[in-house]
Amino acid sequence: KNEVEQSPQNLTAQEGEFITINCSYSVGISALHWLQQHPGGGIVSLFMLSSGKKKHGRLIATINIQEKHSSLHITASHPRDSAVYICAVRRLLISSGSARQLTFGSGTQLTVLP
């Protein structure tokens, strides 16, 4: 079982819909990242958060450290939001250098139809 699980794996929505993508993790973390991978392959960092909530435009990311869960919300979705959304965590391993490395979820393929 992966340390980082995302759901759903695939999501199709109509333009304008409110979208939620979930990420659950099973290890202690120091930070969680949400990334967007465009159809052309390029990867963009959307958010990095360690507590609470962040908002950028139509995107909102929340994290609940106690429940080991994060959500990415997209309001008023648009076809240009179609991409793979990837959750990644930085593990909290005091004794290992691997703490600096990210562990990735398998991604959520989002398709927004016009």
Next chain:
Amino acid sequence: DTAVSQTPKYLVTQMGNDKSIKCEQNLGHDTMYWYKQDSKKFLKIMFSYNNKELIINETVPNRFSPKSPDKAHLNLHINSLELGDSAVYFCASSQGTGGGETQYFGPGTRLLVL
């Protein structure tokens, strides 16, 4: 101005060859990374490197070696290429050496081993 650049963008080669992928970042970041994305779009850390420490993911074969001529460059050299090395390789960079910094990704290098 491209923040993180990789060359080549596409690389097609035969089994057994040795190849290198170059990465450069002009962000003044301290840490650089190499990731491999397999056919199922799953991202996995290969290396992280700053001027003090190289951290290697233990699952990476020793045919893969990072080479850093200076802080702005981290090249990936691959010996004796195998079919299973076919993937997209992403370089990334971040400021600082630990914690939850945002990572900036290059455009990826699509490697196909025949």
